[in-house]
Amino acid sequence: MSKQSASSKIKDNALLNKGYPVPDETISIQVDKYFGRLMDFIEERNLDDIKAGIKQNLLYCQKKDGPVYHAIINYYNRYSSLWGAYDPDKGIYDLVDNRADALVNHKKDFEWLYGQLSDYRSRKILLNILSYWLKTDKTLIGDICDKCFSQYFDFDLIHCDHNEVFVDIGAYIGDTLIQYTNMFGKKCYKQIYCYEIVPANVQTIYKNVETFKLENVVVREKGVSDKCGFMYLEEDGISSVRQLAKDGSIRTPTVTIDDDIEGEVTFIKMDIEGGEERALSGCRNKIARYHPKLALSAYHNHKDLWKLARIINEIDPSYRFYLRYYGYALVPTEFILYAL
Secondary structure, eight states: OOSSOHHHHHHHHHHHHHTSOOOTTSHHHHHHHHHHHHHHHHHTSOHHHHHHHHHHHHHHHHHHOHHHHHHHHHHHHHTHHHHOOOBGGGTBOHHHHHHHHHHHHTHHHHHHHHHHBSSHHHHHHHHHHHHHHHHOOTHHHHTTBOOSSBTTBOTTTOOOOTTOEEEEESOTTTHHHHHHHHHHOTTSOSEEEEEOOOHHHHHHHHHHHHHTTOOSEEEEOOEEOSSSEEEEEEEOSSSSOEEEESSOSEEEEEEOHHHHSOSOOOEEEEOSTTOHHHHHHTTHHHHHHHOOEEEEEOOSSSSHHHHHHHHHHHHOTTOOEEEEEOSOSSSOOOEEEEEO
16 A cells, blocks of 8 residues: 555545445544554564564563463474464564564565454454564454354355355365254255365264265365375474375375366365465366355464465455454464355
8 A cells, every 4th residue: 555544545435435434433434544544553573673562562461461371382382383482481472573574574464464354343353463463462352253153054154055066175074064954954965075184083074974874975085285296294293283195194186176076065164284275276277157145264474365366366356354252262263255
């Protein structure tokens, strides 16, 4: 954005779009204004300034509420392979560096995403997530938690019928599969594909399919990526994070959805620990040809929020984007990018 105040520019656009004056007090204008102020704040500072601000806010969080601070930091250190570790006593500031890099070096990407989001609920969620990266204030997350609908299945956004071909990438133990049939019914699909790379989880999926008497479910013990071949299952040894990597203990076949599924797909869900970008690239032809509904985990790093939307928009600019937050009111996780 230009140095005309980002907040005033967004506000002017909102007024024009509505076609009549809207008081500053309305929630929609407040969200636009606060997002603009956040972008201006970042624009006026360099990378080191933002790093210093994040550190200062972490220190304030520690002084204000020690138990909450330690719970937050313990969580991040447990999942350091995703967001970076933080241990100031040892001079480890990876979490700070990663947050600051995202805010400063990808500011224009977040501004683009904000303009692409199709409702103010989504814009408020983006505003609060980015503000949290700067402030480490858990109230920002508490304000956006969704307790109304189940993860991946916001009824205001997702509508399914008996012709649905649902692709569950990162199927875990079949929990999303069961959730789908509970939400929409056992007859509300034509075919379901479950992709999972952990052998024990695959066996549990088979058991759930049998227990719940589900038909037309295809289980594939394969990773989904941007090319067919082999990768390795990598575990970080501390958390439950399992990612595909070039090295590891378990050799795993990888496929693209474009190559592995014949014909139409109508709904794709992904939750694969940061592998969503590569998997999405392996769906390019399906997305371009069939315009499937997409529900993508966008929280496994600091770039997927904007990067996944950029990839989708490049393939098919007609997609509409939404964000929903299904995590806990402590750290920002479990936020889903819907593309419809």
